[in-house]
Amino acid sequence: MDTGRDPAGEGAEIDIPISALEHFSYCPRQCALIHVEQTFQENVFTVRGQIAHRRVDHAADTVARGIAHVRSLELWSERYGLRGKADLVEFRPEGPYPVEYKSGPAVGGHADIQLCAQALCLEEMFGQPVAAGAAFSHADRRRHPVRFTSELRAATESVIEAVRGQIARQELPPAADDARCPTCGVGQHPLPGAGED
Template sequence: MRGIADVVEFSEAEYESQFTTRLNNYQGLWKVTPVEYKRGKPKKDDRDTVQLCAQVICLEEMMKVKIEFGELYYAQTKHRQRIEIDEKLRIRVYSLAEKMHEMFREGITPPAEVGKHCSICSMVDLCQPRLTKKYRSVANYIRSAFLESEETE
Protein backbone atom coordinates (compact mmCIF):
# COMPACT_ATOMS: atom_id res chain seq x y z
CA MET A 1 0.00 0.00 0.00
CA ARG A 2 0.95 3.62 -0.36
CA GLY A 3 -0.42 6.72 1.27
CA ILE A 4 0.17 10.28 2.40
CA ALA A 5 -0.67 11.06 6.00
CA ASP A 6 -1.72 14.52 7.14
CA VAL A 7 0.07 14.26 10.50
CA VAL A 8 1.94 11.53 12.32
CA GLU A 9 2.44 12.20 16.01
CA PHE A 10 5.18 10.53 18.05
CA SER A 11 4.82 10.33 21.81
CA GLU A 12 7.48 9.04 24.16
CA ALA A 13 6.94 5.56 25.57
CA GLU A 14 8.26 4.26 28.88
CA TYR A 15 8.91 0.65 27.90
CA GLU A 16 9.52 -1.38 24.78
CA SER A 17 6.64 -3.31 23.22
CA GLN A 18 5.14 -4.16 19.84
CA PHE A 19 3.55 -0.66 19.98
CA THR A 20 6.86 1.22 20.19
CA THR A 21 9.55 2.06 17.71
CA ARG A 22 12.89 3.79 17.63
CA LEU A 23 13.46 6.90 15.50
CA ASN A 24 16.70 7.79 13.77
CA ASN A 25 18.51 10.66 15.49
CA TYR A 26 16.19 10.51 18.55
CA GLN A 27 16.74 8.77 21.87
CA GLY A 28 14.15 6.52 23.45
CA LEU A 29 11.06 4.67 22.37
CA TRP A 30 8.07 6.18 20.58
CA LYS A 31 4.39 5.39 20.03
CA VAL A 32 3.02 6.32 16.60
CA THR A 33 -0.38 7.98 16.07
CA PRO A 34 -1.60 9.09 12.64
CA VAL A 35 -4.02 12.04 12.61
CA GLU A 36 -6.19 12.65 9.56
CA TYR A 37 -7.65 16.14 9.16
CA LYS A 38 -11.07 16.55 7.57
CA ARG A 39 -12.75 19.83 6.58
CA GLY A 40 -16.30 18.84 7.43
CA LYS A 41 -17.94 16.65 10.01
CA PRO A 42 -18.02 12.88 10.56
CA LYS A 43 -19.51 10.97 7.62
CA LYS A 44 -22.42 8.55 7.76
CA ASP A 45 -20.30 5.85 6.13
CA ASP A 46 -16.86 4.49 6.98
CA ARG A 47 -14.72 6.26 4.34
CA ASP A 48 -12.75 8.31 6.89
CA THR A 49 -11.99 5.37 9.16
CA VAL A 50 -11.03 3.22 6.16
CA GLN A 51 -8.59 5.90 4.98
CA LEU A 52 -7.11 6.22 8.47
CA CYS A 53 -6.72 2.46 8.81
CA ALA A 54 -4.98 2.26 5.42
CA GLN A 55 -2.52 4.89 6.67
CA VAL A 56 -1.98 2.86 9.84
CA ILE A 57 -1.21 -0.26 7.79
CA CYS A 58 1.34 1.70 5.74
CA LEU A 59 2.99 3.18 8.83
CA GLU A 60 3.15 -0.21 10.52
CA GLU A 61 4.93 -1.67 7.52
CA MET A 62 7.31 1.27 7.16
CA MET A 63 8.18 1.56 10.85
CA LYS A 64 7.92 -2.08 11.96
CA VAL A 65 5.47 -1.17 14.73
CA LYS A 66 1.90 -2.07 15.73
CA ILE A 67 -0.53 0.87 15.94
CA GLU A 68 -3.63 0.50 18.11
CA PHE A 69 -5.47 3.66 17.15
CA GLY A 70 -5.45 6.76 15.00
CA GLU A 71 -7.37 10.00 15.21
CA LEU A 72 -9.69 11.94 12.92
CA TYR A 73 -9.95 15.70 13.37
CA TYR A 74 -13.06 17.36 11.96
CA ALA A 75 -12.72 21.10 11.36
CA GLN A 76 -16.47 21.73 11.33
CA THR A 77 -16.95 20.26 14.81
CA LYS A 78 -13.43 21.17 16.01
CA HIS A 79 -13.28 17.72 17.55
CA ARG A 80 -10.71 14.96 17.47
CA GLN A 81 -12.11 11.43 17.41
CA ARG A 82 -10.02 8.43 18.44
CA ILE A 83 -10.51 5.43 16.15
CA GLU A 84 -9.53 1.95 17.31
CA ILE A 85 -7.77 0.05 14.54
CA ASP A 86 -9.25 -3.38 15.16
CA GLU A 87 -9.14 -6.56 13.08
CA LYS A 88 -12.60 -5.95 11.60
CA LEU A 89 -11.51 -2.55 10.21
CA ARG A 90 -8.25 -3.99 8.89
CA ILE A 91 -10.16 -6.75 7.07
CA ARG A 92 -12.42 -4.09 5.53
CA VAL A 93 -9.40 -2.16 4.23
CA TYR A 94 -7.74 -5.28 2.80
CA SER A 95 -11.04 -6.31 1.18
CA LEU A 96 -11.49 -2.89 -0.46
CA ALA A 97 -7.86 -2.88 -1.61
CA GLU A 98 -8.28 -6.32 -3.16
CA LYS A 99 -11.46 -5.19 -4.92
CA MET A 100 -9.60 -2.15 -6.28
CA HIS A 101 -6.73 -4.33 -7.53
CA GLU A 102 -9.21 -6.70 -9.16
CA MET A 103 -10.90 -3.81 -10.99
CA PHE A 104 -7.49 -2.55 -12.09
CA ARG A 105 -6.50 -5.97 -13.46
CA GLU A 106 -9.79 -6.15 -15.38
CA GLY A 107 -9.40 -2.60 -16.73
CA ILE A 108 -12.60 -1.41 -15.07
CA THR A 109 -12.94 2.24 -14.07
CA PRO A 110 -16.17 2.81 -12.17
CA PRO A 111 -17.96 6.06 -12.97
CA ALA A 112 -17.44 8.81 -10.42
CA GLU A 113 -20.38 9.80 -8.27
CA VAL A 114 -20.86 13.54 -8.69
CA GLY A 115 -22.03 15.36 -5.59
CA LYS A 116 -21.48 18.39 -3.38
CA HIS A 117 -18.56 16.53 -1.80
CA CYS A 118 -16.66 17.02 -5.08
CA SER A 119 -16.15 20.74 -4.41
CA ILE A 120 -14.01 20.07 -1.32
CA CYS A 121 -12.22 16.95 -2.53
CA SER A 122 -8.46 17.15 -3.05
CA MET A 123 -8.70 14.54 -5.85
CA VAL A 124 -11.35 16.32 -7.98
CA ASP A 125 -8.83 17.33 -10.67
CA LEU A 126 -7.69 13.73 -11.07
CA CYS A 127 -11.14 12.19 -10.76
CA GLN A 128 -12.96 14.64 -13.06
CA PRO A 129 -16.39 13.30 -12.06
CA ARG A 130 -18.36 15.39 -14.54
CA LEU A 131 -16.44 13.86 -17.47
CA THR A 132 -17.14 10.28 -16.47
CA LYS A 133 -20.81 10.71 -15.56
CA LYS A 134 -22.12 10.52 -19.14
CA TYR A 135 -21.12 7.60 -21.28
CA ARG A 136 -19.81 8.61 -24.69
CA SER A 137 -18.03 6.13 -26.86
CA VAL A 138 -14.73 7.12 -28.43
CA ALA A 139 -16.22 6.47 -31.88
CA ASN A 140 -19.06 8.94 -31.23
CA TYR A 141 -16.62 11.52 -29.89
CA ILE A 142 -14.37 11.24 -32.97
CA ARG A 143 -17.39 11.33 -35.31
CA SER A 144 -18.76 14.51 -33.69
CA ALA A 145 -15.32 16.15 -33.61
CA PHE A 146 -14.87 15.29 -37.30
CA LEU A 147 -18.27 16.75 -38.19
CA GLU A 148 -17.51 19.93 -36.26
CA SER A 149 -14.20 20.36 -38.09
CA GLU A 150 -15.93 19.90 -41.49
CA GLU A 151 -18.54 22.55 -40.59
CA THR A 152 -15.87 25.14 -39.74
CA GLU A 153 -14.02 24.67 -43.04
Protein backbone atom coordinates in the same frame (compact mmCIF):
# COMPACT_ATOMS: atom_id res chain seq x y z
CA MET B 1 -2.94 -16.15 7.66
CA ASP B 2 -1.03 -13.70 5.45
CA THR B 3 -3.55 -11.26 4.02
CA GLY B 4 -1.07 -9.10 2.11
CA ARG B 5 -1.02 -8.92 -1.68
CA ASP B 6 -0.59 -12.17 -3.56
CA PRO B 7 2.67 -11.87 -5.56
CA ALA B 8 1.12 -14.04 -8.29
CA GLY B 9 -2.30 -12.36 -8.11
CA GLU B 10 -4.02 -9.89 -10.42
CA GLY B 11 -2.33 -6.48 -10.38
CA ALA B 12 0.33 -7.64 -7.91
CA GLU B 13 2.77 -5.11 -9.37
CA ILE B 14 0.41 -2.17 -8.72
CA ASP B 15 1.00 0.11 -5.74
CA ILE B 16 -2.30 1.52 -4.55
CA PRO B 17 -2.47 5.20 -3.50
CA ILE B 18 -3.90 5.20 0.01
CA SER B 19 -6.30 8.01 -0.93
CA ALA B 20 -7.88 5.65 -3.50
CA LEU B 21 -9.23 3.50 -0.68
CA GLU B 22 -11.39 6.30 0.69
CA HIS B 23 -12.50 7.19 -2.84
CA PHE B 24 -13.48 3.57 -3.58
CA SER B 25 -15.22 3.17 -0.23
CA TYR B 26 -17.27 6.31 -0.98
CA CYS B 27 -18.02 5.39 -4.59
CA PRO B 28 -16.14 2.92 -6.84
CA ARG B 29 -16.84 5.17 -9.84
CA GLN B 30 -15.24 8.12 -8.06
CA CYS B 31 -12.14 5.98 -7.49
CA ALA B 32 -12.05 4.95 -11.15
CA LEU B 33 -12.48 8.53 -12.40
CA ILE B 34 -9.48 9.65 -10.36
CA HIS B 35 -7.19 6.63 -10.44
CA VAL B 36 -8.12 4.86 -13.70
CA GLU B 37 -9.25 7.70 -15.97
CA GLN B 38 -7.31 10.42 -14.08
CA THR B 39 -10.30 12.73 -14.38
CA PHE B 40 -10.49 15.23 -11.55
CA GLN B 41 -12.90 18.09 -11.51
CA GLU B 42 -12.34 20.73 -8.84
CA ASN B 43 -15.36 22.14 -7.10
CA VAL B 44 -16.04 23.80 -3.78
CA PHE B 45 -15.82 20.49 -1.91
CA THR B 46 -12.46 19.42 -3.30
CA VAL B 47 -10.96 22.90 -2.94
CA ARG B 48 -12.06 22.97 0.71
CA GLY B 49 -10.39 19.61 1.26
CA GLN B 50 -7.16 20.76 -0.37
CA ILE B 51 -7.04 23.86 1.85
CA ALA B 52 -7.52 21.68 4.93
CA HIS B 53 -4.56 19.55 3.90
CA ARG B 54 -2.42 22.54 2.93
CA ARG B 55 -2.71 23.93 6.45
CA VAL B 56 -1.19 20.70 7.74
CA ASP B 57 1.46 20.46 5.02
CA HIS B 58 2.76 23.92 5.85
CA ALA B 59 2.96 23.38 9.59
CA ALA B 60 6.40 22.62 11.04
CA ASP B 61 7.25 19.40 12.85
CA THR B 62 7.04 19.83 16.60
CA VAL B 63 7.58 18.03 19.88
CA ALA B 64 4.82 18.38 22.47
CA ARG B 65 5.11 16.81 25.92
CA GLY B 66 7.93 14.60 24.67
CA ILE B 67 5.93 13.30 21.66
CA ALA B 68 7.28 14.05 18.16
CA HIS B 69 4.64 15.31 15.71
CA VAL B 70 5.68 14.58 12.12
CA ARG B 71 3.65 16.11 9.30
CA SER B 72 3.27 14.97 5.69
CA LEU B 73 5.04 11.68 6.41
CA GLU B 74 5.56 9.48 3.34
CA LEU B 75 4.01 6.04 3.87
CA TRP B 76 4.51 2.72 2.16
CA SER B 77 3.76 -0.95 2.58
CA GLU B 78 5.42 -3.63 0.50
CA ARG B 79 3.19 -6.25 2.07
CA TYR B 80 -0.03 -4.57 0.96
CA GLY B 81 1.32 -2.64 -2.02
CA LEU B 82 0.39 0.80 -0.67
CA ARG B 83 1.86 4.29 -1.08
CA GLY B 84 0.73 7.56 0.40
CA LYS B 85 1.24 10.31 2.90
CA ALA B 86 -0.01 10.88 6.45
CA ASP B 87 -1.16 14.38 7.35
CA LEU B 88 0.27 13.96 10.84
CA VAL B 89 1.82 11.12 12.84
CA GLU B 90 2.38 11.45 16.57
CA PHE B 91 5.11 9.14 17.81
CA ARG B 92 3.67 8.15 21.17
CA PRO B 93 5.35 5.73 23.63
CA GLU B 94 2.79 3.03 22.77
CA GLY B 95 3.35 3.41 19.01
CA PRO B 96 2.71 5.74 16.04
CA TYR B 97 -0.68 7.52 16.05
CA PRO B 98 -1.88 8.80 12.62
CA VAL B 99 -4.18 11.83 12.35
CA GLU B 100 -6.00 12.63 9.09
CA TYR B 101 -7.48 16.10 8.49
CA LYS B 102 -10.93 16.31 6.93
CA SER B 103 -12.61 19.45 5.65
CA GLY B 104 -16.18 18.31 6.26
CA PRO B 105 -18.16 16.85 9.13
CA ALA B 106 -18.32 13.38 7.58
CA VAL B 107 -15.87 11.25 9.53
CA GLY B 108 -16.13 7.53 10.06
CA GLY B 109 -16.60 4.80 7.51
CA HIS B 110 -14.66 5.88 4.43
CA ALA B 111 -12.15 7.96 6.39
CA ASP B 112 -11.61 5.07 8.82
CA ILE B 113 -10.55 2.83 5.92
CA GLN B 114 -7.96 5.41 4.84
CA LEU B 115 -6.65 5.80 8.39
CA CYS B 116 -6.46 2.03 8.86
CA ALA B 117 -4.39 1.72 5.67
CA GLN B 118 -2.03 4.34 7.12
CA ALA B 119 -1.79 2.19 10.25
CA LEU B 120 -0.89 -0.90 8.17
CA CYS B 121 1.92 1.11 6.55
CA LEU B 122 3.19 2.50 9.87
CA GLU B 123 3.25 -0.97 11.43
CA GLU B 124 5.40 -2.26 8.58
CA MET B 125 7.65 0.82 8.47
CA PHE B 126 8.34 1.06 12.20
CA GLY B 127 7.72 -2.53 13.37
CA GLN B 128 5.35 -1.34 16.09
CA PRO B 129 1.65 -2.03 16.59
CA VAL B 130 -0.65 0.85 15.68
CA ALA B 131 -3.84 0.43 17.67
CA ALA B 132 -5.56 3.76 17.11
CA GLY B 133 -5.56 7.09 15.28
CA ALA B 134 -7.94 9.98 14.71
CA ALA B 135 -9.73 11.95 12.01
CA PHE B 136 -9.76 15.69 12.69
CA SER B 137 -12.82 17.42 11.26
CA HIS B 138 -12.43 21.09 10.37
CA ALA B 139 -16.24 21.33 10.53
CA ASP B 140 -16.43 20.81 14.29
CA ARG B 141 -12.71 21.29 15.02
CA ARG B 142 -12.54 18.03 16.92
CA ARG B 143 -10.57 14.83 16.73
CA HIS B 144 -12.65 11.71 16.21
CA PRO B 145 -10.72 8.68 17.52
CA VAL B 146 -10.61 5.51 15.42
CA ARG B 147 -9.59 2.09 16.76
CA PHE B 148 -8.02 -0.29 14.26
CA THR B 149 -10.09 -3.34 15.16
CA SER B 150 -9.79 -6.68 13.40
CA GLU B 151 -13.08 -5.88 11.61
CA LEU B 152 -11.79 -2.54 10.31
CA ARG B 153 -8.51 -4.18 9.23
CA ALA B 154 -10.42 -6.89 7.34
CA ALA B 155 -12.62 -4.25 5.67
CA THR B 156 -9.55 -2.24 4.69
CA GLU B 157 -7.80 -5.29 3.23
CA SER B 158 -10.88 -6.08 1.22
CA VAL B 159 -11.01 -2.51 -0.21
CA ILE B 160 -7.29 -2.68 -1.04
CA GLU B 161 -7.88 -5.81 -3.11
CA ALA B 162 -10.99 -4.34 -4.76
CA VAL B 163 -9.07 -1.20 -5.79
CA ARG B 164 -6.17 -3.29 -7.08
CA GLY B 165 -8.61 -5.29 -9.22
CA GLN B 166 -10.32 -2.14 -10.50
CA ILE B 167 -7.03 -0.54 -11.54
CA ALA B 168 -5.67 -3.79 -13.03
CA ARG B 169 -8.83 -4.24 -15.12
CA GLN B 170 -9.19 -0.48 -15.84
CA GLU B 171 -12.84 -0.69 -14.80
CA LEU B 172 -15.19 2.31 -14.78
CA PRO B 173 -18.45 1.46 -12.97
CA PRO B 174 -21.67 3.19 -14.07
CA ALA B 175 -22.78 6.44 -12.41
CA ALA B 176 -24.74 5.91 -9.20
CA ASP B 177 -26.93 9.02 -9.45
CA ASP B 178 -27.85 8.91 -5.77
CA ALA B 179 -27.50 10.91 -2.54
CA ARG B 180 -23.68 10.75 -2.67
CA CYS B 181 -23.45 12.65 -5.94
CA PRO B 182 -24.25 16.26 -4.95
CA THR B 183 -21.22 16.47 -2.65
CA CYS B 184 -19.00 14.03 -4.51
CA GLY B 185 -16.45 16.56 -5.67
CA VAL B 186 -15.20 14.44 -8.57
CA GLY B 187 -18.00 13.47 -10.96
CA GLN B 188 -20.51 16.18 -11.77
CA HIS B 189 -23.82 15.62 -10.07
CA PRO B 190 -25.80 13.74 -12.70
CA LEU B 191 -29.03 15.38 -13.76
CA PRO B 192 -32.09 13.24 -13.02
CA GLY B 193 -32.35 10.62 -15.72
CA ALA B 194 -29.02 11.52 -17.27
CA GLY B 195 -27.28 8.48 -15.77
CA GLU B 196 -23.80 9.89 -16.44
CA ASP B 197 -21.29 12.06 -14.59
